[in-house]
Amino acid sequence: MVDVSDKSVTTRIATATARFETRSDVVARIMTGNLPKGEALATARVAGILAAKRTSDLIPLCHPLPISQVVIDFEAQDGAIVISATVKTTSQTGVEMEALTAASVAALTIYDMVKAVDKSAVI
Template identity: 50%
Template structure:
């Protein structure tokens, strides 16, 4: 396999000449679960604790730490983070809304927050989602996308 590394090396985008702009970004994603798992989540009957509160905190932490996990992301002065869930019969929708006033966008922060919130849900329910072979035939994270991006100039 041939690879090519630019002779100038890896660089973050230079945003020093850009002006600060208020930015808001919303991302959503879903986790498909067994109906019985959804019931246990809503009744707060899981051994690991309150699934959605834990996932909400994890999503907030992920937003704040995005530049530590994704190499080319700039550290941003996050002003607001909201992580919410909508529960359906066989899935949970996670939504992360992030606000910052800065020189560059906040899409990666919003996507990271929703992704980690969904991963946290999976982690907290994996014991009851497994089948007898240790597999997860009914569990799936899907549909992660940006649903709104606002740039106020």
């Protein structure tokens, strides 16, 4: 791991996005929660938050950080859902990996919940 002990403690914010592509009718089902496995967006939001908190357990050499906020947002587009993950900390190192992990796991969660209705969906 990189030694960050000489760095100043500052507020740090990072945002990452992921794009989940599927059919337009499936986007509508995602937005209304009408999927066989249930409400995809709420599940993906919680999964993304949990992923941000566990990033140092998943990615070698990432520092464990005191995360003060994680916000996961979803934007419906024609044939896609755009996932945005914003992570905030007051620490000696940034939260870029936490934001990337949160967006990725949220997208993976949506994929898992959609795969039964659209086998061609992609992240």
